[in-house]
Amino acid sequence: MGRLLLANLRMTVRDRQTLFWALVFPLIFVVVFGLFDVGGTNPVDIAIVDLADSPLSRNILERLEEVELLDISGEHDTAEAAKLAVEEGDLEYALILPQELADVDPAAGPGPPVFLTLYFNQANFQTNQLIRGVVGEFANRANLNLAQAPQRISVAPEPVQSIDVTYFDVLLLGLVGMAVMFNSIVVIGVKVSGYRQNRIFHRILATPLPLRNYFAAEVVTHLVLAMIQAGIILAVGVWVFGAKLPGNALPVFVIVALSSIVFLNIGFAIGGRAGSPAAASGLANVVAMPMMFFSGTFFPTANLPAFLPELVKVLPLTPTIDALRAVAIDGEPLWNTWPQLAMILGWIGASAAVAAKMFRFN
Amino acid sequence: MDMVIEVEGLVKRFGPLTAVDGVSFSVRKGEVFGIVGPNGAGKTTTLEIIEGLQPASGGRASALGMDIASSPLGIKERIGVQIQASAYFDYLTLAEILDLFAGFYKTRVPSRELLEMVGLTDKAKTVLKKLSGGQKQRFTVAASLVNDPELVILDEPSTGLDPAARRSLWNLIRRIHGQNKTLVLTTHYMEEAQALCDRVAIMDRGKILALDTIPRLIQDLDASYRVILTTSKPLDLPPDGQGLWEPDAQGRDDPRSLRLKVNDPPGVLPRLIDLAARQGADIHDLQVIPATLEDVFLELTGRGIMD
Numbered sequence: 001m002g003r004l005l006l007a008n009l010r011m012t013v014r015d016r017q018t019l020f021w022a023l024v025f026p027l028i029f030v031v032v033f034g035l036f037d038v039g040g041t042n043p044v045d046i047a048i049v050d051l052a053d054s055p056l057s058r059n060i061l062e063r064l065e066e067v068e069l070l071d072i073s074g075e076h077d078t079a080e081a082a083k084l085a086v087e088e089g090d091l092e093y094a095l096i097l098p099q100e101l102a103d104v105d106p107a108a109g110p111g112p113p114v115f116l117t118l119y120f121n122q123a124n125f126q127t128n129q130l131i132r133g134v135v136g137e138f139a140n141r142a143n144l145n146l147a148q149a150p151q152r153i154s155v156a157p158e159p160v161q162s163i164d165v166t167y168f169d170v171l172l173l174g175l176v177g178m179a180v181m182f183n184s185i186v187v188i189g190v191k192v193s194g195y196r197q198n199r200i201f202h203r204i205l206a207t208p209l210p211l212r213n214y215f216a217a218e219v220v221t222h223l224v225l226a227m228i229q230a231g232i233i234l235a236v237g238v239w240v241f242g243a244k245l246p247g248n249a250l251p252v253f254v255i256v257a258l259s260s261i262v263f264l265n266i267g268f269a270i271g272g273r274a275g276s277p278a279a280a281s282g283l284a285n286v287v288a289m290p291m292m293f294f295s296g297t298f299f300p301t302a303n304l305p306a307f308l309p310e311l312v313k314v315l316p317l318t319p320t321i322d323a324l325r326a327v328a329i330d331g332e333p334l335w336n337t338w339p340q341l342a343m344i345l346g347w348i349g350a351s352a353a354v355a356a357k358m359f360r361f362n
Numbered sequence: 363m364d365m366v367i368e369v370e371g372l373v374k375r376f377g378p379l380t381a382v383d384g385v386s387f388s389v390r391k392g393e394v395f396g397i398v399g400p401n402g403a404g405k406t407t408t409l410e411i412i413e414g415l416q417p418a419s420g421g422r423a424s425a426l427g428m429d430i431a432s433s434p435l436g437i438k439e440r441i442g443v444q445i446q447a448s449a450y451f452d453y454l455t456l457a458e459i460l461d462l463f464a465g466f467y468k469t470r471v472p473s474r475e476l477l478e479m480v481g482l483t484d485k486a487k488t489v490l491k492k493l494s495g496g497q498k499q500r501f502t503v504a505a506s507l508v509n510d511p512e513l514v515i516l517d518e519p520s521t522g523l524d525p526a527a528r529r530s531l532w533n534l535i536r537r538i539h540g541q542n543k544t545l546v547l548t549t550h551y552m553e554e555a556q557a558l559c560d561r562v563a564i565m566d567r568g569k570i571l572a573l574d575t576i577p578r579l580i581q582d583l584d585a586s587y588r589v590i591l592t593t594s595k596p597l598d599l600p601p602d603g604q605g606l607w608e609p610d611a612q613g614r615d616d617p618r619s620l621r622l623k624v625n626d627p628p629g630v631l632p633r634l635i636d637l638a639a640r641q642g643a644d645i646h647d648l649q650v651i652p653a654t655l656e657d658v659f660l661e662l663t664g665r666g667i668m669d
Contacts (some may be wrong), residue, residue, distance in 0.1 A: 003465040007454060093606035198449035206413050206443040208435045209466040212591075 001213050008221040011024055018187050022229050026179030030233055043071040044127050046093040047082045050074075052101035060097060060138060079117065086119045093131055094119040103145065113161060165329055169244055172237040174297035175330050178319040179233055180226045180256055181291060184263030185270065188222065192271025193280035201361050219264055227253055228261040230362040234328075249333035251327040258344050259320035265351030266316075272359030285328030291317040316351075319343040364391035366426060366513050367412060373420035374407050381407045383568035384421070389513075394535070396559030398552060398655065405548040405570040406446055409517055410441055412546075413443050426512060434630035439467060442511035444502050447549075450490050455500045456501055457486040460508055467509035476504040478535060496527025498535060509539070514538060516547040532557055552655040564659055571662045577620045578586045579658045584608070588657065589630065592619045592647040593638055606630050610657075623657075624650075 012018050048064065050057050055185055065072055072090075077084035082094035096117040104114060120128055176205055196203050204214055230252065237243040266287060274280035294301060294308070295317035301309060319340035326332045326340070334341075367389035374382040378528060382404045389395040397405045399502055410416045412423055414434035423430045425437050450459050460473035477483045478502040482493075499519060506514055512656055519535070520528045528551075535558055539545055549555055555562050556576055563573040580586050588610060591597070596617040599609075610621040624630050627650045638645050 003462055005461045007451070007458060010458070011451055011453040199445055199447060200449060200451065202410075202415055202445050203443075203448045203450070204466075205415050206438060206445060207439040207463060207466040 001217060003351065004209075004213065005220055006039045008217050009224065012221060012225060018191075022179070022183045022187065022225055023232060025182065026229065026233055027164075027173050028241075029175050029178075029235060030172065030236050030241070033168060033175075033235070038323040044069050044092045044124075044131060045071055045073065046095060046131070047073050047085065047091050047207075049076055049079055049082045050097045051079065051099045052097050054102035054104075056104060056142070057097045057101045060142060064095075064138060069130070069134065075303045086121055088120065092121060092127070095135060107326055166244075168237070168241065169329055170325060171298065172234065172243050173324040174321050176230045176233050176252070176256065177259065177295070177324055178292050178297045179229050179321075180260050181224060181263045181317050182220060182288055183229060184260050185267045185288045186281060188218070188264050188267025189270040189274065189280040189284040190277045191218075192268055193274045196271070196278040196361060197276055205361070215268075219261065222264055223257050223260055226256050230256045240278075245328045246327040247331040251337075252324060254328065254334060255320060255323045255337070255344075257343065259316065262316045262320075262344060262347040262351050265348065265355045269351065269355040269358040270339050272355060273293065291315050293319075296321055314343070316344065316347040325334055365389065365548065365617070367395075369412070369421070369422070369423045370401070371406070371421035372408065372411060372418055372423055374404070374416065375419045380568055382411070382418075385565070385568070385570050386421075387573055389543055389544060389546055389562050390561075392542060394539055394547070394558050395479055395562040396555040396562040397400050397546070397548045398550065398659070399548075399551055399565035402567075403565045405565055406517055408565075409515055409546070409548060410587045413441070413445075413515060415439055439469075439509065440512055442506035442509060444514075444516045444519060446521075448502070450502075450505065452489065455487045455489055455651040456482060456493075459490070460505060460586075463505055464508040469509045470498070471508055471646070473508075476507055479507070480504040481530075484549050485488070494527070496523055496530060499523060499527070499531055501527060503531070503534060504632060505559050511543065513544045513546070516545065518548055518550070520549065520551065524592060528554070536585040552659065556655050560605055562655065564655075564662060566659075566663050572658065576655055578662050579655065580653045583623075583653050583658060583661055586624045586653045587624045587627050589622045589624045589627065589634070590619065590649040590651055591622070591645065592616075593643040593645055595641075595643045597638060597641055597643055599637070606633065621654075643644070 012022075017093065048061055052062055061072075064070060075259065076085060076091075076094065079096045080093075082091065082096065085091035087092050096119070098114060098116065100112075100114045101116075104111065116135070116139060118132065120131065122128070201211075234243075234245070234249075234252070238245060267284065270283045271280050274283050294300075294304070294312045295315050296312075297317070301312045301318075303309075304312065323337040323340035323344070326337050327334060365388045367387075369388070370386050372382055372385040373380065378547065385404070385408055397408065399405055404513070407416065411418045412425055412430060414430055414437060417431065426440055428436050430437055451462075454462065456477060457473040464470040464473070473486070474483070477486050480503060482497060482501060482504070485493060485497065490501065493501060494546055500608070503516065503519060505515065515576050516535070519530050523531060532554070535545065535547070547558065559576065561573065561575050562579070563570045563581075565571070572582075574582070585608065589607070597620060607622040607624045622630075631650070632647075635645065
């Protein structure tokens with residue numbers, strides 16, 4: 001058993017393809033998301049064309065300049081030039097303060113409405129809502145000032161989460177779950193179907209070694225691999241890209257180990273039936289890809305249409321990632337994730353039964 | 363006499379197909395026993411039942427005095443197996459594979475000894491895919507010896523090898539036999555069986571058609587020699603052959619070349635020469651060859667083994 005384990009680890013280390021799936025592939029995601037800083041909101045380029053050049057318009061301009069989110073440029077002289085710059089993608093937003101703004105006289109009481117025009121590119125869907133809100137807020141405040149109404153209600157922002165959770169932190173745990181899933185399903189699926197095709201199982205069956213020892217060695221090898229994998233991803237995320245994970249490492253590894261068994265079973269089921277390693281690889285990806293997206297690796301899934309959110313909740317990767325985030329980010333103790341753990345344990349049983357039923361030596 | 367394998371009325375069905383159809387035979391201690399037959403004859407299935415890889419649908423099989431169905435592990439411990447078209451791990455060296463497999467047994471032979479025996483000492487730290495076909499095959503034979511087995515079962519050991527590699531494998535098999543081991547091998551090369559086996563079972567379509575030593579199988583033919591006569595023009599032979607010869611099913615490609623089944627060459631040759639002279643045909647070539655296992659197979663099945 002020990003020899004088999006050693007031999008298995010040796011083979012895994014020498015098998016470049018396995019190593020790629022296990023380590024490099026998820027690390028690419030970590031590095032990409034780490035470098036792009038998808039969590040923070042970068043300042044947006046906005047041009048403000050002040051056609052009014054009145055005390056009111058200058059006041060609006062000054063206040064907008066105080067907003068950190070906005071990177072204001074004033075190099076466009078006309079509304080047309082600014083609009084063109086947005087159209088051509090040189091500029092993200094253009095706000096036109098029209099000439100009519102100069103005619104607004106606070107002392108003269110209500111007059112005809114004045115429209116500030118905001119040009120924006122619909123492709124920037126992530127920031128459009130935000131910028132429209134910011135600009136709208138300024139318009140409202142200007143209106144209130146004009147009406148000389150006292151500001152009775154305002155928001156005092158106060159973050160309640162004791163720690164500052166970024167999207168990258170959340171993503172990092174999703175990547176751990178994803179990596180463990182891919183490593184287990186794809187690598188085992190391909191390996192097992194290859195062993196069947198090359199009749200290596202027959203050769204092992206011809207020895208007195210009980211086959212369960214072989215499977216046990218395979219499972220242990222991959223659990224070790226999954227731990228190393230999770231460790232490397234988290235280490236790179238925390239030490240290279242500054243992710244903040246206040247939780248304890250031990251529960252993370254417990255969850256990784258348990259969920260890895262589910263995915264190994266799925267890998268055994270696929271590899272135990274697929275006609276060739278190539279077919280197993282395809283099938284494994286068909287199973288793993290949707291889980292990667294639907295189980296909330298990259299984005300929340302609560303807003304999926306129809307019955308999908310309910311379906312997604314029962315996929316094995318979902319409780320895995322949920323539990324990982326709970327213990328690592330929220331610092332919850334392991335037993336607080338018992339609903340997720342129960343679901344993972346249920347999956348271990350179900351997937352083992354399926355694997356045993358699907359498996360064929362020939 | 364000690365029997366190493368005893369098989370009685372063995373049957374294996376795969377759905378509607380009967381792959382092994384009531385096979386019985388025994389293998390004696392210390393002999394090289396061959397099972398010859400075309401692809402699909404049921405050779406591999408028979409071996410896999412003996413190796414404990416497949417359950418039989420009917421009949422009995424025992425090896426080394428143990429019943430296979432009831433004590434498969436005891437048998438596996440003491441036999442060595444080379445599986446047809448089976449590979450080994452891609453990412454382990456030869457020595458590592460041998461040591462790993464040896465670890466599955468109670469009796470273990472050091473990998474160095476095995477590699478030396480099959481002439482692969484310098485490849486100990488090489489991976490399998492870097493070996494030639496002949497080297498690979500010698501390695502799989504070495505891998506069947508990791509537990510110093512009393513009985514070695516080799517399934518089509520020389521399939522796909524070039525003639526030189528095949529000779530080298532034959533020498534290896536003879537050396538293994540020389541270590542007081544009993545060998546069972548399957549092949550569809552008749553000359554391989556003839557070169558290696560003390561006794562052969564001829565198998566076709568799931569049944570054993572004949573089983574004996576090769577000289578006796580050949581002797582039992584109606585005619586144990588073949589005469590090949592090539593003349594300048596086709597000869598007109600009397601149809602009955604006067605009880606001395608019979609036309610052979612093989613070798614009808616060229617009408618000027620006759621192939622005859624003959625039991626008494628000294629009596630037949632003068633008549634043939636005389637016949638040719640009377641019909642005004644020059645004799646270009648005249649060969650007398652002893653019948654081979656191939657002829658036995660042809661006689662038993664009515665077709666060549668490669669057909």
